[in-house]
């Protein structure tokens with residue numbers, strides 16, 4: 021069996037017969053036929069039919085350096101030859117794992133000097149749950165166990181990750197959330213703000229944290245977790261007043277603040293971390309995705325000295341870890357990834373040039389009859405499509421119009437994802453102004469096609 025000689029139909033048939041896809045209705049996918057991606061270069065992908073696509077999602081928010089970076093390939097190849105695997109359990113380490121922990125300390129905010137490695141965002145968040153509960157045990161606060169998260173948050177798909185997340189449709193499958201995880205409302209001004217200004221709404225909605233802490237009793241609350249910008253939930257950018265108020269409440273009630281940097285980390289918002297962009301002072305920072313530009317799976321929890329000192333000085337053995345924690349090949353790739361981001365000043369370019377440019381170009385769409393709101397910062401954005409712009413009335417049901425628009429995009433050479441009726445953009449950080457212009461031409465064309473479909477149906 022030589023896969024090179026297969027046709028698209030043969031691959032689709034094989035996939036339908038044997039492959040169960042994540043977050044996918046297999047029956048409808050199999051009826052339609054899966055899209056087979058075969059090659060990538062820079063911001064572009066090619067499929068098995070030879071179509072070229074501009075990947076405005078950077079894979080799944082992760083291919084920050086773009087496709088085909090030979091230095092990342094070379095870093096992996098060299099490390100595989102030298103030492104493809106060794107663990108970090110047996111009083112041992114490998115050079116890439118140790119060097120990566122130091123490199124991460126350098127680029128994260130002050131006070132973050134320790135990394136715990138895992139292989140995915142979900143595993144990083146599972147680690148966070150274990151770690152904060154362990155921390156409060158060591159501090160003698162045996163009841164500080166509850167973690168407060170938010171509706172529509174995304175923190176992964178393991179039992180703890182999905183529980184921390186606020187996706188109702190995930191909780192419904194599998195008796196989630198697990199005990200000790202509760203949710204408050206999200207800072208989604210466009211949907212929930214009503215007559216309040218964004219700033220008024222930001223303070224009000226952050227106040228739900230204080231109400232929930234009082235309801236549970238501060239002695240029973242371990243931590244609050246949030247993404248700086250909610251990614252998978254629809255690129256929900258909080259009002260400027262939101263994070264300062266969350267920070268104040270966490271400090272007032274002695275609650276740890278976990279900032280999930282899995283999407284915002286490694287330059288996405290125009291600074292190294294979302295915590296820099298929003299001036300948040302977290303205690304723990306789970307990170308993944310852009311950490312290796314998605315070339316290999318790796319994640320980390322960065323632990324602030326406040327927490328690390330307790331775990332190290334008083335903790336004894338922490339009974340947690342993964343076979344592949346600090347995998348040397350993935351770590352070598354992550355190191356090379358950070359080095360390139362630095363050397364090519366990619367984070368600075370996103371912050372001062374391409375990020376503001378994308379945001380400015382996208383805001384031109386606000387005059388389009390379908391576009392209710394454009395939101396985003398750096399190279400992450402959403403275009404929310406609505407039924408009525410003035411009254412902020414959504415389509416009913418939501419999701420159908422977004423899907424129509426997404427399909428037009430794919431057919432016209434652009435990969436954009438729809439979350440409900442929000443069209444999501446998170447392109448590789450190496451995208452140029454010219455490529456942003458190219459992207460905008462397709463977006464405008466597809467919004468018009470979508471509006472046309474709605475008018476005639």
Ligand SMILES: *Cc1c(COP(=O)(O)O)cnc(C)c1O
Pocket residue numbers: 139140141142143145174175176177247251252280281282283308309
């Ligand atoms: C993707 C994501 C995760 C989960 O990461 P996986 O690698 O898919 O397990 C966690 N948190 C956030 C904010 C994410 O976007």
